[in-house]
Amino acid sequence: MKNLLHLLGSKYPIIQGPIGNMNSPQMVAAVSEAGAYGMLALGFISDPEEARRLIREVKALTDKPFGANVVLLNPLVREILTVIAEEGIKTVTTSVGRPDQIYPFIHQLGLKGLHVVLSLTHAKKAEESGADGLVVVGAEAGGLRSRQPESSTMVLVPLVADNVSLPIVAAGGIADSRGYRAALALGAQGVQIGTRFLASTESIVPEKWKQMIVDCPDGGTTLIPVEKGMMTRVIITPWLKELLDQPGIDLEQAINYRDRIAAWERGDYDHALAGAGQVSALIKDIKPIRDIIEEMVS
Numbered sequence: 001m002k003n004l005l006h007l008l009g010s011k012y013p014i015i016q017g018p019i020g021n022m023n024s025p026q027m028v029a030a031v032s033e034a035g036a037y038g039m040l041a042l043g044f045i046s047d048p049e050e051a052r053r054l055i056r057e058v059k060a061l062t063d064k065p066f067g068a069n070v071v072l073l074n075p076l077v078r079e080i081l082t083v084i085a086e087e088g089i090k091t092v093t094t095s096v097g098r099p100d101q102i103y104p105f106i107h108q109l110g111l112k113g114l115h116v117v118l119s120l121t122h123a124k125k126a127e128e129s130g131a132d133g134l135v136v137v138g139a140e141a142g143g144l145r146s147r148q149p150e151s152s153t154m155v156l157v158p159l160v161a162d163n164v165s166l167p168i169v170a171a172g173g174i175a176d177s178r179g180y181r182a183a184l185a186l187g188a189q190g191v192q193i194g195t196r197f198l199a200s201t202e203s204i205v206p207e208k209w210k211q212m213i214v215d216c217p218d219g220g221t222t223l224i225p226v227e228k229g230m231m232t233r234v235i236i237t238p239w240l241k242e243l244l245d246q247p248g249i250d251l252e253q254a255i256n257y258r259d260r261i262a263a264w265e266r267g268d269y270d271h272a273l274a275g276a277g278q279v280s281a282l283i284k285d286i287k288p289i290r291d292i293i294e295e296m297v298s
């Protein structure tokens with residue numbers, strides 16, 4: 001089996017989880033400078049030259065390795081991957097879409113790729129498609145989910161490790177050294193961290209969003225329907241709780257997730273929804289990326 005650290009080239013087997021289009025070259029560089037694998041989120045980019053600009057901005061800030069995430073449903077994914085290869089990135093992660101249609105192209109460009117999977121079935125398909133590794137994301141994670149019943153990280157990671165012979169990165173529910181060590185014990189070679197890095201000093205999400213993560217209690221998140229038949233995990237706000245309590249409501253229409261994201265820009269925090277994982281309940285402070293990583297590997 002390939003070694004994850006060879007694929008990443010970083011000191012620690014910790015990957016920064018991509019967060020929509022919340023791109024901050026400063027944050028990616030901070031993750032890489034602290035010894036982990038910074039990850040530029042290029043999934044929703046609509047101009048490949050914007051991808052080039054962002055990559056160059058990271059390169060100006062660090063000479064440590066970093067990667068890029070692409071979303072396979074993006075119609076410009078091949079153009080974006082071409083820019084990524086031209087700019088010298090070695091390993092990408094690929095999310096949401098069919099890996100069989102893209103991995104031959106990824107390898108043709110001389111890139112390596114880890115495919116993001118939410119189930120054992122998807123993990124097997126990714127292996128057959130030639131992925132070099134997997135990011136295995138349990139149901140407690142922040143980010144997009146399917147509308148099928150899904151397994152938690154504690155179940156999914158060993159299940160995939162038993163059935164697939166690719167290096168595994170565990171994601172979902174990991175925020176500290178306990179989660180990191182547990183992931184390695186379950187058969188992963190590394191971890192991907194989303195929510196804990198969102199609530200970091202360097203994160204570019206609004207401070208209110210970070211504080212909602214810190215204040216989130218046990219059971220304080222839920223999955224809500226979003227477009228394209230998917231779900232996403234968010235913190236339950238009073239406004240959302242009211243909607244959830246209404247019987248027979250069309251939640252997708254009532255929530256209108258795009259408008260909830262736009263609400264951040266309007267400063268309408270009563271109606272904004274913060275994407276975050278269940279692990280928010282374990283996060284008690286907003287601190288620098290380097291401190292998070294050093295505690296994790298301690």
Ligand SMILES: Cc1cc2nc3c(=O)[nH]c(=O)nc-3n(C[C@H](O)[C@H](O)[C@H](O)COP(=O)(O)O)c2cc1C
Nearest residue numbers: 017018019020095141142143172173194195275277
């Ligand atoms: C608000 C939000 C947006 C996300 N956007 C993406 C994305 O664009 N692409 C992706 O592959 N994963 C995305 N994720 C998933 C993360 O990269 C990561 O896998 C996940 O957050 C790990 O679980 P954790 O939140 O428990 O750490 C997102 C997560 C959050 C919380």
